[in-house]
Amino acid sequence: MSRSIIQIQHLTKVFPTSSGDLTALDDVSLDIQAGDIFGIIGLSGAGKSTLVRCMNLLERPTSGTILVDGRDLTTLSQRELRLARRDVTMIFQSFNLLMQRTCLQNVCFPMEIAGVSKARSRERAQALLARVGLADKADAYPIQLSGGQKQRVAIARALATDPKVLLCDEATSALDPTTTSSILSLLKELNQELGVTVVIITHQMSVIEEICSRVAILDGGVVAEQGDVQSIFSSPSTDAARRLVYPGGVRVEQVPPSSRAVRISFNGGTVYQPLIASLAIDCGVKVNILGADTRDISGHAFGTMLLSLPEDPNDAAKALSYIRSQPNITAEEVEYHA
Amino acid sequence: MLDIFTCAFWSEYGQLLLQGVRDTAVMTGVSTVFSYLLGLPLGVLLVLTADHGIRPCRAVNRCVGWVINIGRSLPFLILMIAIMDFTKLIVGTKLGVRGAVVPLVVSAAPFIARMVETALNEVDAGVVEAAQSMGASTFQIVWRVYLPEAMPSLILGGSISIITILAYTAIAGSVGAGGLGALAIQYGYQRNVPAMMLVTVVLLVVLVQILQSVFSRLSTRIDKRLK
Numbered sequence: 001m002s003r004s005i006i007q008i009q010h011l012t013k014v015f016p017t018s019s020g021d022l023t024a025l026d027d028v029s030l031d032i033q034a035g036d037i038f039g040i041i042g043l044s045g046a047g048k049s050t051l052v053r054c055m056n057l058l059e060r061p062t063s064g065t066i067l068v069d070g071r072d073l074t075t076l077s078q079r080e081l082r083l084a085r086r087d088v089t090m091i092f093q094s095f096n097l098l099m100q101r102t103c104l105q106n107v108c109f110p111m112e113i114a115g116v117s118k119a120r121s122r123e124r125a126q127a128l129l130a131r132v133g134l135a136d137k138a139d140a141y142p143i144q145l146s147g148g149q150k151q152r153v154a155i156a157r158a159l160a161t162d163p164k165v166l167l168c169d170e171a172t173s174a175l176d177p178t179t180t181s182s183i184l185s186l187l188k189e190l191n192q193e194l195g196v197t198v199v200i201i202t203h204q205m206s207v208i209e210e211i212c213s214r215v216a217i218l219d220g221g222v223v224a225e226q227g228d229v230q231s232i233f234s235s236p237s238t239d240a241a242r243r244l245v246y247p248g249g250v251r252v253e254q255v256p257p258s259s260r261a262v263r264i265s266f267n268g269g270t271v272y273q274p275l276i277a278s279l280a281i282d283c284g285v286k287v288n289i290l291g292a293d294t295r296d297i298s299g300h301a302f303g304t305m306l307l308s309l310p311e312d313p314n315d316a317a318k319a320l321s322y323i324r325s326q327p328n329i330t331a332e333e334v335e336y337h338a
Numbered sequence: 339m340l341d342i343f344t345c346a347f348w349s350e351y352g353q354l355l356l357q358g359v360r361d362t363a364v365m366t367g368v369s370t371v372f373s374y375l376l377g378l379p380l381g382v383l384l385v386l387t388a389d390h391g392i393r394p395c396r397a398v399n400r401c402v403g404w405v406i407n408i409g410r411s412l413p414f415l416i417l418m419i420a421i422m423d424f425t426k427l428i429v430g431t432k433l434g435v436r437g438a439v440v441p442l443v444v445s446a447a448p449f450i451a452r453m454v455e456t457a458l459n460e461v462d463a464g465v466v467e468a469a470q471s472m473g474a475s476t477f478q479i480v481w482r483v484y485l486p487e488a489m490p491s492l493i494l495g496g497s498i499s500i501i502t503i504l505a506y507t508a509i510a511g512s513v514g515a516g517g518l519g520a521l522a523i524q525y526g527y528q529r530n531v532p533a534m535m536l537v538t539v540v541l542l543v544v545l546v547q548i549l550q551s552v553f554s555r556l557s558t559r560i561d562k563r564l565k
Contacts (some may be wrong), residue, residue, distance in 0.1 A: 056471055058467060058470060058471060081473075082473035082474070082475060083473060084473075085470075085471060085472060085473035086472070086473050089471060089472060090468070090471040092464055092467075092468060094462075094464050096462065096464040096465045096467065096468035097465070097468075098465060098483065098486070098487060099462075099465075099487060099562060099563050100486050100487050100489065100490075100560075100561075100562050100563075101486075101562075102562075109469075109472070109482070110472040110473075112482065113469070113472055113473060113474045113475075113478055113482070114473070141562040141563075142562075143562065143563050143564075161472070161473075167471075
């Protein structure tokens with residue numbers, strides 16, 4: 001039985017600006033389970049960074065509550081809040097390491113803040129650096145490290161106070177794809193080893209795909225959708241979700257005139273069925289692929305394909321019923337708009 | 339001009355010049371220490387209370403800024419004369435090395451506050467935010483983030499401050515303080531000994547060169563971003 005580690009209820013954040021109030025977050029409610037890897041995705045300006053900064057109260061919400069492990073952060077005193085922040089640590093897009101300190105001293109930093117003895121914190125920092133694969137860089141300065149290495153040091157530093165939640169604010173956005181993958185798999189390992197809940201803020205769908213189990217889609221300061229990554233990927237029900245899941249992907253406007261079109265969705269069949277080929281073989285009906293955007297999420301096929309049905313109404317009906325009879329595939333006929 | 343190479347010149351003025359260098363060094367050193375004791379906290383206060391600082395407080399920020407601007411808008415010579423009574427109240431005399439330290443500090447502290455403000459503002463806001471996210475207190479952020487991270491820049495600012503104070507001591511020399519400035523005016527100008535003017539100027543130039551290169555080297559050596 002899982003329990004909530006972060007519960008956000010009716011969170012609203014308004015920034016007063018010279019040209020009127022700007023509502024960055026509008027009545028956001030989220031529930032993040034302990035031990036999850038939770039993704040928050042949205043385009044820039046959607047309010048992601050503001051939302052994640054509310055989770056450790058770097059931003060104080062205009063209204064609403066933020067419960068971390070059952071405690072409402074907004075009611076804590078400054079002192080209590082500083083203690084609570086040791087449980088909800090953070091890594092950043094720009095790493096934010098102390099440039100005048102060695103890697104080891106950087107990892108020691110949060111423990112210095114917390115008043116851990118020097119000997120103990122050095123020992124723990126060594127162990128953490130070893131865990132992120134940088135034992136040999138203990139005495140190096142951040143300037144001597146690559147981006148991926150800097151983020152590893154930042155991760156070690158964020159884990160120093162043994163947090164319950166690790167917030168990742170666009171933590172891989174400044175990294176190349178290979179380094180991104182290695183950082184993401186490190187986060188996944190740490191999540192499994194330590195049980196630390198990971199909250200990932202990103203604008204990259206690929207990041208969500210790779211490690212998140214649940215996702216919330218933030219659009220214009222509002223949670224458009226939240227749920228299992230698989231169900232949201234297979235059937236995004238809002239425009240915001242569709243824009244993110246199929247960026248520049250299949251659109252109805254691409255259907256040529258005078259033909260019927262059908263949008264089929266692959267909802268996670270274990271193997272990628274050769275649907276179009278079997279359609280041609282089993283029914284003798286040929287269809288055109290107008291567009292396709294499919295992806296493999298932990299061994300399951302997800303995505304959509306837009307097919308143009310044959311002009312002959314019988315063939316079209318035959319094809320449609322064949323497609324609908326397949327497991328893990330749903331089909332909806334799409335209207336053509338002139 | 340050639341008489342600076344004669345024994346007669348040095349036996350007559352050598353002791354005076356030595357004393358002048360000593361007075362200048364003491365005035366500069368003591369004033370720099372006290373100016374930083376005053377200017378450093380003011381600079382930190384300016385950064386913390388700024389609108390985007392970690393403890394924004396517009397009233398305090400504007401007040402401190404205003405006082406600093408007043409201090410900086412008075413030319414040193416005028417300030418020195420204007421606060422003579424205050425100087426006497428603090429150190430008991432308007433004259434000599436002691437009398438010069440008070441106006442030097444009053445004049446340099448606001449300058450140093452701005453210098454410190456600039457140096458601290460160079461610290462990446464993200465690093466400060468990271469420290470906040472770890473639960474660091476304001477004091478811890480100042481002591482463990484702002485000051486160490488800005489140290490190379492603070493040291494370079496220090497060289498500018500100390501050289502400015504050195505220049506001010508020469509001005510103070512014209513109004514009763516000792517030091518090389520006083521020698522240049524009394525002997526080089528009023529008694530018309532051109533060699534004294536030349537020697538004091540050379541000594542001032544050498545002092546500035548030494549200070550600048552020591553501080554620059556120190557700043558480079560401690561800056562871990564340059565490795």
